[in-house]
Amino acid sequence: DAEITQSPRHKITETGRQVTLACHQTWNHNNMFWYRQDLGHGLRLIHYSYGVQDTNKGEVSDGYSVSRSNTEDLPLTLESAASSQTSVYFCASRPGQGGDEQYFGPGTRLTVT
Amino acid sequence: GNSVTQMEGPVTLSEEAFLTINCTYTATGYPSLFWYVQYPGEGLQLLLKATKADDKGSNKGFEATYRKETTSFHLEKGSVQVSDSAVYFCALSVSGNQFYFGTGTSLTVIP
Numbered sequence A: 001d002a003e004i005t006q007s008p009r010h011k012i013t014e015t016g017r018q019v020t021l022a023c024h025q026t027w028n029h030n031n032m033f034w035y036r037q038d039l040g041h042g043l044r045l046i047h048y049s050y051g052v053q054d055t056n057k058g059e060v061s062d063g064y065s066v067s068r069s070n071t072e073d074l075p076l077t078l079e080s081a082a083s084s085q086t087s088v089y090f091c092a093s094r095p096g097q098g099g100d101e102q103y104f105g106p107g108t109r110l111t112v113t
Numbered sequence B: 001g002n003s004v005t006q007m008e009g010p011v012t013l014s015e016e017a018f019l020t021i022n023c024t025y026t027a028t029g030y031p032s033l034f035w036y037v038q039y040p041g042e043g044l045q046l047l048l049k050a051t052k053a054d055d056k057g058s059n060k061g062f063e064a065t066y067r068k069e070t071t072s073f074h075l076e077k078g079s080v081q082v083s084d085s086a087v088y089f090c091a092l093s094v095s096g097n098q099f100y101f102g103t104g105t106s107l108t109v110i111p
Helices: none
Strands: A004-007 A010-013 A019-025 A031-038 A042-051 A054-057 A064-066 A076-078 A087-094 A108-112 B003-006 B011-014 B019-021 B023-026 B032-038 B044-050 B056-059 B062-065 B075-077 B086-093 B099-101 B105-110
Touching: A004 A087, A010 A019, A019 A031, A019 A087, A019 A108, A042 A064, A042 B099, B003 B086, B003 B099, B011 B019, B019 B105, B023 B032, B023 B086, B032 B062, B044 B062
Parallel strands: A010 A108, B011 B105
Antiparallel strands: A004 A019, A019 A076, A031 A042, A031 A087, A042 A054, A064 A076, A087 A108, B003 B023, B019 B075, B032 B044, B032 B086, B044 B056, B056 B062, B062 B075, B086 B099, B086 B105
16 A cells, blocks of 8 residues: 655654664655644644655745655755754655545654753 | 634533634635644544535534634534544635645543
């Protein structure tokens, strides 16, 4: 079955370190998204991509970057981790627009100490 | 702009009670509307959706009707079960690929 996976599921890192969270989908969807989930804020969009070599900033992109070298993967990099980036991160993909749903990964819980 | 407002939680109900979670939206253009559910420790899963005015989405006993005149998409279930305990998110999508999510409503159903 097609799926979307994230790794690691849990990560503890220190302030100032670079961290990369992986996202891999096997649906062959062009559209991929990264969100962070924090209590009281719901889901906030960090970055998104509409296809290979395409990346766009979302609502809370400062301190994060993504790259899209193939259809299946959209890794999220925290350039210099900060305590404010402690959160649960979700990757999602979507086949198209309009009524198409987004499919979510299981999430990565990141703690920055 | 585009935004979703949903009722504050947490909501606690007894088993077999009636559930309503309110959701209203603001959108440029003609949005599609969604309800997602998140069980503890998991990602979001689509619960139901509606793509045009007056459509009713339904799944697992949950229903929501797309009301353009009141810009609402309230989630309802006639008789909740303990297994319905989760966080529920209302969301919209307009032209383009972005989703806009509400802040989520936590539901706890007690036996």
